[in-house]
Amino acid sequence: MTKIKTIIKKLEVPEEGTVSDRWINNDIKPIEEGRRTWTFWTFHNLWVLTNTNISSYMTGSSLIALGLTWWQAIIAIIVGAILSTVFIVLNSMPGAFYHLGFPIANRYVWGMYGSSFVIYNRILLSLVWYAVQSWIGGQCVYVCLEAIWPNLEDRIPNHIHATGLTSATFLSYVIFCLISLPLIWIRPHKLKVFLYVGVASILVFEVVLLIWALATMDGFGSTISSKPAIQDTSVGWMVLYGIISAIGGIAAGILNQSDYARFAKRPRDAIWGQIASAATYSIISSVIGILVTAATQQRYGEALWSLPDLLVAMMRAGHSRSRAAGFFAGAALVISQWGINIPGNALSGGFDLAATFPTFINIRRGAYITALLSMVVNPWQLLASASTFLAVLSSYGVFLGPMIGLMISSYYIVNKRKIKVDDLFRGNRESVYWYTWGINWRAPIAWALGVFPSMPGFISNVNSSITVSIGWTRLYYISFLVGFSISAVTFVALHHFFPAQAVREFVARPETAKETMLDAQTRWDNEGFVPTQSVLPKDVQDIETLPKDI
Numbered sequence: 001m002t003k004i005k006t007i008i009k010k011l012e013v014p015e016e017g018t019v020s021d022r023w024i025n026n027d028i029k030p031i032e033e034g035r036r037t038w039t040f041w042t043f044h045n046l047w048v049l050t051n052t053n054i055s056s057y058m059t060g061s062s063l064i065a066l067g068l069t070w071w072q073a074i075i076a077i078i079v080g081a082i083l084s085t086v087f088i089v090l091n092s093m094p095g096a097f098y099h100l101g102f103p104i105a106n107r108y109v110w111g112m113y114g115s116s117f118v119i120y121n122r123i124l125l126s127l128v129w130y131a132v133q134s135w136i137g138g139q140c141v142y143v144c145l146e147a148i149w150p151n152l153e154d155r156i157p158n159h160i161h162a163t164g165l166t167s168a169t170f171l172s173y174v175i176f177c178l179i180s181l182p183l184i185w186i187r188p189h190k191l192k193v194f195l196y197v198g199v200a201s202i203l204v205f206e207v208v209l210l211i212w213a214l215a216t217m218d219g220f221g222s223t224i225s226s227k228p229a230i231q232d233t234s235v236g237w238m239v240l241y242g243i244i245s246a247i248g249g250i251a252a253g254i255l256n257q258s259d260y261a262r263f264a265k266r267p268r269d270a271i272w273g274q275i276a277s278a279a280t281y282s283i284i285s286s287v288i289g290i291l292v293t294a295a296t297q298q299r300y301g302e303a304l305w306s307l308p309d310l311l312v313a314m315m316r317a318g319h320s321r322s323r324a325a326g327f328f329a330g331a332a333l334v335i336s337q338w339g340i341n342i343p344g345n346a347l348s349g350g351f352d353l354a355a356t357f358p359t360f361i362n363i364r365r366g367a368y369i370t371a372l373l374s375m376v377v378n379p380w381q382l383l384a385s386a387s388t389f390l391a392v393l394s395s396y397g398v399f400l401g402p403m404i405g406l407m408i409s410s411y412y413i414v415n416k417r418k419i420k421v422d423d424l425f426r427g428n429r430e431s432v433y434w435y436t437w438g439i440n441w442r443a444p445i446a447w448a449l450g451v452f453p454s455m456p457g458f459i460s461n462v463n464s465s466i467t468v469s470i471g472w473t474r475l476y477y478i479s480f481l482v483g484f485s486i487s488a489v490t491f492v493a494l495h496h497f498f499p500a501q502a503v504r505e506f507v508a509r510p511e512t513a514k515e516t517m518l519d520a521q522t523r524w525d526n527e528g529f530v531p532t533q534s535v536l537p538k539d540v541q542d543i544e545t546l547p548k549d550i
Contacts, residue, residue: 012359023112024425025358028351030099030524031262035189038263043273045195046260049339050253051081051282052202054136054307057289059249061223061305063242068235070224070290076239077286080246081279087247087254087484088278089271090408095261096270097517098419099524102256102348103355107424108503109410112431113438118403119352125252125396126349126370130341131377134180137337138173139308143330145172146312147323165380176334177371183342184350184367189263191343198339205332210288213295221297223290241477248397248480250282253344255400255407259351260343307333346370397480398458402450402487406443409488414495417513420506421520432502442494450487454479 063073094105102122106115145168146152156168186194247254257274264270289305296310297303300317304310308330315326349370350363361369411417423431427438435441456468457476475482495503511519 022359023427025354025362027354027363028101028104028358029425030104030421030520031189032099033525036099036263036265037189037192038260038269038273039192039265040269040273040276042192042195043260043264043270044277045192045199046343047274047277048199048281049195049202049336050250050344051278052206052285053133053336053340054140054333055133055249055340056282056285057307058305059246060286060290061293061303063245064223064290065305066242067238068242070294072235072239073242073290074283074287076242077246078279078283080243081282083243084247084250084254084282085275085278087404087408088250088257088274090412091254091404092257092261092270092274093267093417094411094419095258096264096267097417098421098520099262100419100421100424101259101262101351101355103352104424105258105407105411108415108419108433109406109440110443111435111438111440112427112433114435114440114443116356117444119356121399121403122252122256123349123352123356123370125255125400126345126352127374128377128379129252130345130349130370131374131379133337133341133345134177134371134374135173135379136308137176137180137334137341138169139306140330140333140337141176142169142172143308143311143315144327144334147315147327147330150315150323169380176337177375179334180338180341180346181368181371183338184346184371185364186342188260188343188347188363194342195339198335201332202336202339205329205336206285206288209292209329213292216299217295218298220294221303223294223297223303237474237477244397244478244480246282248395248400251396251400251404251480252348255404256348256351259348345374395458395461398454398476398483399451401480401483402447405450405484405486405488406446406491409491413492414507415503416507418507418509418511418516419520420516421524432500432506434502435500440500442491442498442500446487446491446494449490450483450485453482453486 060070060073060077063076064070068076094100095102098105103115103119106118109115110118142152149155152168153166156166156171158166158168160167160170183194261270261274292310293303293305300310300313304313311326311329315322346367347363350361350366350368353361353366353369354363411419420432423433428434433440453472453475456472457474458479460466460468460473461476
């Protein structure tokens with residue numbers, strides 16, 4: 001028994017300057033001043049890599065495959081990107097001002113135990129997206145290998161019989177997973193240099209790719225010149241579906257944006273860094289995808305939506321120079337995939353697992369666990385076709401839209417931007433966020449009501465043998481916005497008519513939101529978790545002492 005206790009003790013997370021127990025460790029506590037290193041350019045670079053990658057590049061082409069014209073697809077992309085940016089900024093404020101990560105912020109929404117439901121969902125998304133982006137990264141490695149050893153499929157005989165998978169592509173996927181492992185070790189507040197390198201490589205690549213495609217084309221293919229595949233009044237609904245699909249593709253990032261905003265040196269760095277880049281580069285990357293696909297369609301006889309497929313076709317149609325260009329292009333795409341996969345999926349999974357098991361898991365351990373468990377996903381099947389890819393993107397919004405609605409309405413309306421940070425790490429009745437047995441029953445009710453209207457259409461979309469009425473289908477087309485709105489309104493109404501008394505009393509205190517933020521920031525910067533002592537200045541009228549960014 002003593003040996004078992006010793007082994008368990010060794011498995012615990014090093015305390016690293018703070019208490020490590022059921023509710024807190026160093027990676028999930030509010031970020032202190034020394035680790036708040038992200039500036040405007042850090043957030044700018046994060047969103048360049050998040051939105052300037054192969055997934056964003058394929059979005060426009062996928063919308064065209066859905067039946068939209070190129071200009072209808074661009075409208076859907078622009079509107080979707082702008083709406084996404086609004087949600088991103090709104091949902092990052094608990095991180096920017098209170099320096100709270102996504103798992104901890106959900107404790108005041110769902111309750112101390114209830115928040116586990118949202119965290120488990122986000123862990124699942126991290127696993128799926130890490131697998132998907134790793135598979136795409138493996139395709140980029142495949143391009144590099146093809147550049148060195150042409151006809152790679154002939155050199156590596158296929159012994160795997162699965163949709164979208166060969167021995168060569170699986171080997172490329174494994175290689176990408178392995179070379180990603182050292183980067184997972186980097187702490188989030190030390191990612192700035194890596195983000196700069198990633199941004200430089202992908203921006204140069206996409207500019208060069210666009211110039212090459214336009215300068216060498218023999219006219220645009222049917223991707224741009226064709227008439228719309230949809231001729232009736234349903235085209236408007238398909239545009240709406242495209243908009244929601246664009247939001248759905250980034251919904252997981254919207255959900256946990258506080259995980260990154262909490263590293264902001266100043267709140268305005270997170271706010272303006274996201275406003276300047278989130279929509280801008282998503283639109284640019286998707287438009288480049290449409291233009292390059294159209295400009296190369298006649299040359300290669302088909303619309304090559306996948307960048308790795310396009311690069312392989314270019315190398316096989318050319319000579320040694322084309323292979324050299326293909327190698328460097330593939331290498332740039334590998335770096336780009338690191339840029340979205342490491343912070344966006346591995347570290348996100350690390351945050352969530354650290355919040356779930358803070359005694360034994362920190363962010364590094366959690367990130368490696370995410371990378372390991374992602375291997376059980378079959379990403380090659382998710383990306384087998386453009387229509388499947390789009391269906392995967394859009395389906396996430398059914399469940400994530402209501403969750404985001406709860407987070408935003410809770411922060412701005414129910415709690416009025418006043419959070420009792422200490423109580424987010426107190427797992428008993430003393431916490432104002434304990435609610436009923438650790439669960440805020442209002443949250444699951446509001447979430448379920450937000451999800452319900454989209455479920456018939458979602459089920460029909462997943463299983464084509466099931467048909468539903470056009471009304472249910474169109475509700476599914478706008479699932480994110482419907483779910484967001486219903487859950488937000490229901491949550492606020494439930495808190496109004498059936499208030500959580502402890503929360504209401506705290507929010508009703510005379511201190512303003514600015515003063516509450518300053519109190520929490522000063523406490524955690526200087527002293528850590530000291531729940532019985534307040535450092536709020538008694539002369540609260542001295543507003544000049546408050547941070548200008550609040």
